[in-house]
Amino acid sequence: MKKSTGKVTIWDVAEQAQVSKSTVSLVLTNSDKVSKKSKEKVLAAIDKLGYVYNRDAAALRSKRSNLVALVINDLTNPYSAQLAVGLEKHIFELGMLPMLVNIAECVERQTQVVKTLKEYNVSAFIMCPAPGTQQQWQDDLINSGFPVINIMREIPFSAAPCILPDNKKGTHISTSHILSQGIEEIAFLGGTSEISDYHERLSGFLSALDQFNIADEKPVIQAPTNRQGGREAFNTLIKQAPNTKAIVCFNDVIAYGAIEAMRQHGLEPGKDIKVIGFDDLEDSRLMLPSLSTIAINADEIGKRTCQVLKELLDKSTPPVRTLVDVNLKIRDSSQ
Incomplete structure (x- = not known):
């Protein structure tokens, strides 16, 4: 029995789609344990009732949003802030929207932030990883369907491509x-x-x-x-x-x-x-x-990163390691 709160709930979606609440939950979490027909009914109900924003509903259909997570190691560092600005510009040029978060050089905070951002169904993670980031953790993130690009720092043997200054x-x-x-x-x-x-x-x-x-x-x-x-x-x-x-x-x-x-x-x-x-x-x-x-050149780092991002989203294989030149x-x- 759904509660009457004045807000559209998951119960309303289930009733509109004529499916169970658990089926709606499976659709919302992109589970493969739901039939195509049931998924279409749930998504139609979501659209009709306005249970989520349109961009979220679109993300559920394509398993991809237009959001790109920028996980920056330390925004109190002036170069990190400069780098974030360069990345934002090139992400906007791809027609996508950056979500900027600061992890303050804390691997525990990084883990929590990434866990939360996954719920937003971001298209990809661009990260300057915190000290102590483990290869297995990053590979697990990639294997769960999220493209990952490392910038400025490299995680040894990670499957994530990286863009680094020389x-x-x-x-x-x-x-x-x-x-x-x-x-x-x-x-x-x-x-x-x-x-x-x-x-x-x-x-x-x-x-x-x-x-x-x-x-x-x-x-x-x-x-x-x-x-x-x-x-x-x-x-x-x-x-x-x-x-x-x-x-x-x-x-x-x-x-x-x-x-x-x-x-x-x-x-x-x-x-x-x-x-x-x-x-x-x-x-x-x-x-x-x-x-x-x-x-x-922070702008060149941003440009090269977004070239790799485009290749990943197009399901092609980008270079594993890209070096950007430096000068004295x-x-x-x-x-």
Whole structure:
């Protein structure tokens, strides 16, 4: 017996379609355990009664909505926000609607967010995965019928295609820029081992040292990828290696924090210690000294991502791994 609440309920849909409530539930969850005829009756009743929005009813018919979930690791990071804007533009150009969510670098929050977004029958997930994301979890999401694209970070051996900046090249050329000036008292600051881009950027740092035949081990300080992480990393470094003359930072935000800590120690960035970041945020060219950095074209990341998205939605096979080129911006902090 349905309750009279003034709102259209699942009982109303069942009565209109002349099926059971459980049959309506099966249709709403896209179950294969319901006949085509029953499904058509339920969808017709949904349309007639207005039980769901039209876009949801259309999604049930096609098993696809026009929504694309953008699961971003940390929207407090300026580059993540810049990247989200670029993605939104290209998703709109595909005639689709982005749903932007912030997971704050928390794998538990990511799991809950994805679970909820699945109920909206999104067409695909574009995600910068949180530290600790497991390959099996992502593969299970793909196997349940949701296309997944990783951006900026890679989950090793995941079935999801990924679009990445050429991280190794970036830190290789930035480190080489420092070493070519005859400076060997150099360190790598920031990032944590749980994320793939940390390993790629550290690899570029180490490959440049190898190319310049520098065999002695250089300080590598892990830290969260935020401003406070940069401060803490520099404070640790200056205790371990007080003669440091240059730092290659995981990203620009780490560099900002390191520069603040540097000044607290009475050191002048760009003169006493040279600094290079990664991302080329807007503030990096405006600060004093202007920050040398590796530029990533966020719009190109967005464009390449949506090319892969279109291929996935068209049931074709996109490249497993797409690298977007980067370039070094030499400014006052490293000259």
